[in-house]
Each structure stands twice: as C-alpha cells, then as structure tokens.
Amino acid sequence: MSDALAGLAGAGDIGNVAGSTPSPGESAAGEMRSRFWARLRRNKVAMAGAAYLVLVVLVSLFAPLLTPHDETFATRFQDILFSPGDSGYLLGTDHVGRDILTRIFFGARYALIAGAEAVLVALAIGVPLGLTIGYFRGWVDRIVMRFVEIVVAVPAVVMAMAIITGLGTGLTNAMLAIGLVFSMIITRLTRAEVFAAREEFYVDGAKASGASERRVMWRHILPNIAPPLIVQTTLLFAQAVLAEAALSFLGIGADASQASWGRMLRDAEISIDRTIWPAIPPGIAIFLTVVAFNVFGDGLRDAFAREARGGRVGVGDVIPKERGAAAAPPRPPGGGDPLLSLRGLDIVFPKPGERTDMTVVQNVNLDIGRGEVMALVGESGSGKTITGLSLMGLVPDPGQASAESIVLDGRELVGMEFNELRWIRGREIGIIFQEPSAALNPAYTVGRQVAEPLRVHLGMTKREARERVIELFTEVGIPEPDKRIDAFPHQFSGGMAQRVMIAMALSCEPKLLIADEPTTALDVTVQGQMLDLVGELARSRGLSVLLITHDLGVVADLADRVAVMYAGEIVETGRLAEVFAAPRHPYTEGLIAAIPRNEPRSGDLPTIPGVVPPPWEWPDRCHFADRCQYEAVECRRGPVELRAMGASLTRCERSHELELQGVEHAAAVGVAGWEQSSGGDEPG
Structure with a gap:
C-alpha cells in the first residue's frame, strides 16, 4: 500500500503548489501515507465501519474468554428457546438449547475466515491473470475475457453452487468456489487498470532502463494500480461474508458443528413457527458486518482519490471573501472596462504532513482588457497555473480558492452555482493545457472530443458538430482534417495534438482564452508555429488571452501587458x-x-x-x-x-x-x- 500511496503525488505546477514535494526531512512516500491516513480519519462513517470491524476481529480472537460456554457445548433440552435474559442467557437460546451469544461470538471467526479464504483465492488468481493479459494483450486476452464475461454474467452464489457440485460441500470448498468466481472480477479490474497504466511514460522509462517484462508488471505497474484493487478487496470481503451465509443457510457451506451465522439462520428456520428471535441476532451480525466493510471500502476509495474537505465547499468553487484595501492594477489601454477583473485571489492547500493550511497564491489582482494579451510570467512553482485554473473554478482538490471578485464581461463568477459556472467553462472561457497528451482522452477520437462542447453548449447535431470540427481543424492547420478527425490522440505528434487542444478551446468562440504554457512540450520550430497560431487567432477573433509562461521570449512575441509572479504573489505588472x-x-x-x-x-x-x-x-x-x-x-x-x-x-x-x-x-x-x-x- 505504501508504494501505491507514494504514486499518487501530482506533477507540474499544480503538484508543486498542492504540496506533492516532500518537506525537508520527510520522504514523498511518508508524506503521502500521512495525508492518506489523515483523510481517512476525517471520514467519520468509514472510521465507524473500521471500528466495528476491529471489534469483530477482537471478538473472534477472544471468543472463548468472553463467554462461559464453548462453541459446541452439549444440547440442553431444558434450556430450549429461552428468551433474552432468561437464566443468564443474554441473547437467549436456540431450538436445542445452545447459547445464541456464544454462537454469535464464534460465528465471527467463520465470517472472517470465510471472507479471507475467498479474497485470497480471488487475488491469487485474478491479479497475476489480469496483469498478464492486460500487459501482453493479444489472442490470450480475448479468450480469457470471453470466459470472464460468462462467469461474471451469472450470480456469484449460483456459479458457486455449480462449482461446489464438483468439489463437494463444506465451508472450505464453498469459499474456494466463491473465490474462483471473485477472481474473475479481480481479473477484469486488474486488466482495465493495466490497460491505462501500460501507456504511461514511467513504463517506457522502465523498459528503456532495461527492466524485464516481469519486473515492469510487478514492480512498476502493480504498485500504481494497487488503490482500486485495495478498495475492491474490501467490497469483495463483504460479498464473501454474505455469500458464506447464503451457502451455509442452503446447507452446502458450514456444517451443523460450526457456529456460522448462516448456519444459525438455517437452524432458526426449524423453530420459526414458535419464535423468530433466534434468526434476529445472526441476521443483524451479517448486516452490520457487510455494511461495515462497504463503508470502509468507500472511505478507502475517497482517501485514495481526494482529500476530505470537512466544512469546505465543493471542489473547485471560488468562495467570496471581504474586500480589502489592496491596490488595483492599472486598467488596460483605452480607458474601457476590462473583460476580466480579478481582485484579491487567495488559494490555500493543506500543509504537507500537517492539518494546517498554507497559502500558495495570495492577494492576486489582474485586469485583462478586451482583445488584449496578458502574460503571466514567472519560474515554475510560482503559482501561475493554479491562478489560471481558479478563473474557471478548477482548483484541484484539496485546494480552496477565495476572492473578493472575479468579473467576466460584467458577470460575477465568485459564488456562482456549479451549473451556472459549467456554462461559462468552454463557452466564455477556453483553456489550452500545457500537456495535450495528458489532456486528451485516449479512449475517444479527437473529433469526438472537440465536438462535445459544440453539442453541449451550442446544441449542434452530430453532423453539424462534425462539419464544424473539420472547419476548426482547417483553421488551426491540421492537414487532411476530414480524415484526421477520426484519429485517436496517440496518432498525433505533440504539435498536432496541441493544435487539437487549440481547436477545442476555440470551438465555442470564447471571450477569454487561457493558454497554460502551450509550447512547453514542443520543439523550437513547432513552438514558433504555435505562438504564431495563437496570436493570429486571438487577433482575428478579437479574443482576450491570458498567456501563462516562464519564457519572456514568448511574452515579447505576443503580449500587450505582463504580470510577473513570484512565490504566489504578483511582484510587478504593467505594459x-x-x-x-x-x-x-x-x-x-x-x-x-x-x-x-x-x-x-x-x-x-x-x-x-x-x-x-x-x-x-x-x-x-x-x-x-x-x-x-x-x-x-x-x-x-x-x-x-x-x-x-x-x-x-x-x-x-x-x-x-x-x-x-x-x-x-x-x-x-x-x-x-x-x-x-x-x-x-x-x-x-
């Protein structure tokens, strides 16, 4: 798990300001573990589930010490069907006089053992199989996945019953059967995660360093896909407890000498016409255990994915703050009102390894005139990218942005509802990201991705959107646009992929274009072409542009005004x-x-x-x-x-x-x- 946690750190400017760089004396892996556990502890529901599971484990371990009876003490016909509290039986007795509380305590053992057996079998089969077919693909992958789909299509208990027919009854055989069924779920999940991970640059780097295929799979890919597997394991544990109870109730799991909760339900059926009570304690135990595993799994998912916010507002929201007395930047030439006016922007992130916040952008003021190119310059780590993202409400979790005012063409964006802000994104503000290979979805064609904002914001039909995408591709200089429209991102070079990003950003003819270091990953010749293209499109469309860069040569080519940023502050701004x-x-x-x-x-x-x-x-x-x-x-x-x-x-x-x-x-x-x-x- 520690390797998986260490792999969750961000990259680029956002990663720097978000605190992914380890503080002095603390490794990145240690920092990520610390933040993971902090997020998990703040999830009260998940911690309640974890506390219950710890209680179940302790009860199962110390069951002989918690009750004066043993698991299989002799039948006592004189104590049959006692009510709770009678003759010292806290939860009463069953149809043959056995103490229900004692059987509940010992039943926790069978629930945990059964879940562990099923999950271990599933992981032992599913992870290696999923890694192999996901990494090598080919005809073996196609054959295995057809078999997996057949198994997964049948309910787990039904498929397990079919397997038990060949293996024979008994708790161990029952959970082996459940584990075989669950292994298909693990195989499918592992394969899907490997499909995405094998295309990452760190895999290419490992291959280039001479690592063997086996080492790449087990030492490089597996730690990075561990988080979803860990979450899925907790959910399968819950399903295994439920499946064991179902199979034992049907008589093909635990036998009469084993105090399984499912077996207790089967025994309670004998006396159901006299009293329903013997079925209630095991039923509640099964219910609470399954729910506890599920909520704990949900908590792990949230802890791996995002920082818990507590009382903060939703992801990306820019919350209002009181107006200060900070000096306003000079207005754009001509004396007219600016298209965008930003006042008093602050952005905070949790401090690495601590629960306090640190300010990564403070009291930023900017004005961008209509048809003006404003350059935001500074070294990496100064807060340029995060400032640009805040204008669209895209500050990554767990960051929080607050501002006195963000006015776009007369509309106040601070405090705007999510659905309102969604219509601003893409339609009135477009953005060009610095890494087109990461910003474009590898699962869809470039044409479909550029057409999406046209259909969502402008209501175009599929045919109209396709025709408009071809026009946009022609405008940004993509050759043979009618053919390249159906290509996938990996079929484009870096420069061509960036042209796709520019076409997407301009598709709905926004008023403001945010260009976040649009030439970072390109060679010098292509950089010049991209800069000329952005400048020409800005002039021809009358666009306002916020150009984020650390290259003053780029600024000299395009900008009308410049704001210099250092360590989260604007240190100089002017023509x-x-x-x-x-x-x-x-x-x-x-x-x-x-x-x-x-x-x-x-x-x-x-x-x-x-x-x-x-x-x-x-x-x-x-x-x-x-x-x-x-x-x-x-x-x-x-x-x-x-x-x-x-x-x-x-x-x-x-x-x-x-x-x-x-x-x-x-x-x-x-x-x-x-x-x-x-x-x-x-x-x-």
Whole structure:
C-alpha cells in the first residue's frame, strides 16, 4: 500500500503548489501515507465501519474468554428457546438449547475466515491473470475475457453452487468456489487498470532502463494500480461474508458443528413457527458486518482519490471573501472596462504532513482588457497555473480558492452555482493545457472530443458538430482534417495534438482564452508555429488571452501587458514595453537578463541565484529577499504591498531608488554586465 500511496503525488505546477514535494526531512512516500491516513480519519462513517470491524476481529480472537460456554457445548433440552435474559442467557437460546451469544461470538471467526479464504483465492488468481493479459494483450486476452464475461454474467452464489457440485460441500470448498468466481472480477479490474497504466511514460522509462517484462508488471505497474484493487478487496470481503451465509443457510457451506451465522439462520428456520428471535441476532451480525466493510471500502476509495474537505465547499468553487484595501492594477489601454477583473485571489492547500493550511497564491489582482494579451510570467512553482485554473473554478482538490471578485464581461463568477459556472467553462472561457497528451482522452477520437462542447453548449447535431470540427481543424492547420478527425490522440505528434487542444478551446468562440504554457512540450520550430497560431487567432477573433509562461521570449512575441509572479504573489505588472524597458522589481530584471539572445556571449549563461522556495517556507516579508542582490534592512521588516510606479505596479521596498536594467541594457552588456551588477553570484 505504501508504494501505491507514494504514486499518487501530482506533477507540474499544480503538484508543486498542492504540496506533492516532500518537506525537508520527510520522504514523498511518508508524506503521502500521512495525508492518506489523515483523510481517512476525517471520514467519520468509514472510521465507524473500521471500528466495528476491529471489534469483530477482537471478538473472534477472544471468543472463548468472553463467554462461559464453548462453541459446541452439549444440547440442553431444558434450556430450549429461552428468551433474552432468561437464566443468564443474554441473547437467549436456540431450538436445542445452545447459547445464541456464544454462537454469535464464534460465528465471527467463520465470517472472517470465510471472507479471507475467498479474497485470497480471488487475488491469487485474478491479479497475476489480469496483469498478464492486460500487459501482453493479444489472442490470450480475448479468450480469457470471453470466459470472464460468462462467469461474471451469472450470480456469484449460483456459479458457486455449480462449482461446489464438483468439489463437494463444506465451508472450505464453498469459499474456494466463491473465490474462483471473485477472481474473475479481480481479473477484469486488474486488466482495465493495466490497460491505462501500460501507456504511461514511467513504463517506457522502465523498459528503456532495461527492466524485464516481469519486473515492469510487478514492480512498476502493480504498485500504481494497487488503490482500486485495495478498495475492491474490501467490497469483495463483504460479498464473501454474505455469500458464506447464503451457502451455509442452503446447507452446502458450514456444517451443523460450526457456529456460522448462516448456519444459525438455517437452524432458526426449524423453530420459526414458535419464535423468530433466534434468526434476529445472526441476521443483524451479517448486516452490520457487510455494511461495515462497504463503508470502509468507500472511505478507502475517497482517501485514495481526494482529500476530505470537512466544512469546505465543493471542489473547485471560488468562495467570496471581504474586500480589502489592496491596490488595483492599472486598467488596460483605452480607458474601457476590462473583460476580466480579478481582485484579491487567495488559494490555500493543506500543509504537507500537517492539518494546517498554507497559502500558495495570495492577494492576486489582474485586469485583462478586451482583445488584449496578458502574460503571466514567472519560474515554475510560482503559482501561475493554479491562478489560471481558479478563473474557471478548477482548483484541484484539496485546494480552496477565495476572492473578493472575479468579473467576466460584467458577470460575477465568485459564488456562482456549479451549473451556472459549467456554462461559462468552454463557452466564455477556453483553456489550452500545457500537456495535450495528458489532456486528451485516449479512449475517444479527437473529433469526438472537440465536438462535445459544440453539442453541449451550442446544441449542434452530430453532423453539424462534425462539419464544424473539420472547419476548426482547417483553421488551426491540421492537414487532411476530414480524415484526421477520426484519429485517436496517440496518432498525433505533440504539435498536432496541441493544435487539437487549440481547436477545442476555440470551438465555442470564447471571450477569454487561457493558454497554460502551450509550447512547453514542443520543439523550437513547432513552438514558433504555435505562438504564431495563437496570436493570429486571438487577433482575428478579437479574443482576450491570458498567456501563462516562464519564457519572456514568448511574452515579447505576443503580449500587450505582463504580470510577473513570484512565490504566489504578483511582484510587478504593467505594459509590456514599459516593463521590459524599465523594470521596477529585481526579479523582473533577473528574468530579462536571462532571456536567450542571438548574439556572441562568453562565460556562463545569466541566471537568478537560488530557486523558488516551496510554499511552506515563504517568509512573512519580501518573498524574493533571499535571492535579491539589492536586499536591504527594510526588505525584511514585514509584508510588501504593491505600490504604483508610473503606469506600473511593483512589490519592492526600494523601487523608488533603484535603477534597474531592462532589455536594451541587458542586450548591450550581456552576461558579464549581469554578473557584475549581481555581485558575481553563482547561478542557481
């Protein structure tokens, strides 16, 4: 389980801000285990089920010590059918005078043993078989799956009865039969999970390192598909307890000498015309045990999948907060109202290994004008991607976004109901993700995926949507669109897959396009094509664009205005030409100096010393001070607010006295000039 938990960490900018990076002194696996158990403990229903199951285990282990009677004590005809409490029998007696409470205690043993036998048989057969046919596929997979479908189509108890006919009656044979039936369920689940996992890059990496097929399956794939198997195991345990009771009630499971709960129900049938009581305790025991396994399995599923929120609102919701006195960024040129106005955005995530929250984006303000390209720039881990996702209410769980206001074309998005926000997504705001191979569903053709928003938002028929998709593919430069429309994502190169993502984002003609590092995974030539395409489409359609990137060269090609982000804060914002010519923050100066140029250079490439610190290490003062060459005493006195400097805003205590160098100076002095001005620090 620990390997499976360790494999659940996120990746990319979202993973960084979500706390998937282990804190100092704590491994990633340990952190994920800690968060898993914290999520599970907060699920009260699941913990109640777990507590009951622990009680059942303890009762089964210490049954001889909990009652003065033994499991098969002699029949006492003088004590037949005593009511609860009579003659010291807390739950009464059955039709031959046996203590019902004693049999309930010992029956817990048979329930657990029966469930364990069935589940172990199912796992021993189903996991290796599912791994093998899912990994190698081919004709063996087709034959095995036809057999699996036949077995699964028949109710488990009925199929088990057929198997018992050949094996003979008895509790062990009955649970072996149940285990054989359950193994088909495990086989099907394992195969489905392997189908998805075998296409992941870590599998290719293991193969490239020389790992054998067996090692790839058991050491790389199996730990990553363990969570659904663990959840399914708990659910099958519940079904096994129920199946054992059913088979014992029918007389082909536990025999008369075994105090199985199912056997107790069978014995209670003999005296049903005199009293129904002997059937009630075993019935309740079976019911509670099955429910406990089910709710515990549901809790495991939720703990593996998502962080429990407690009192928080739904996933992705942006909740309102009180308005503050933070300075507003300058309005776009022309004096008109912006298309998008964001005020006071905060995003928090749980701190790794703790129950407290950490702020990963704080007090972000942005304005994007109509038809304007706003670039949000900064190093990886600064919070750019998570800021863009928050505009669509897509902050990943367990994060929580709050804002004073997010106004899109006059409509307030903060506090908007889910169904209302769903119509905003895709229709008024489109998004291009940085990894098209991960964003496109491998199970569907690209044409079907691009057509989906057209049918959902615009109500097009299937034929109309197909024709429109072909037009979009032509517009974004996909050759032979009438043929490529029926291809799957894996049949596209990285550049072509990104063109599909652009077509999908533009399909409903949104007003705002969020481009999240759209050229990250592409080579230089294709990057240029993508940038030209985005710019041309933005101009021809009058789109507003939020361009998220860490490449200032990209910004120079497309943007009208720029917002520089560092460690969860906007440190500078203004018109592109003004920020590039005369930056007001040392971080912006460092980014400009590091822009690659087509000119002769000597020495090392310019860099900013150090790296962006993780959110749990952000100080309650200037976040950039530890990396800044201009750091002074006033920089460490406390938080630094945005302040106006001409038409720009900056978050620097010394902005009024510093003369920072922009693009022209950096191009003139090259690396040597930056090294001299920075004191010759080693590159970070």
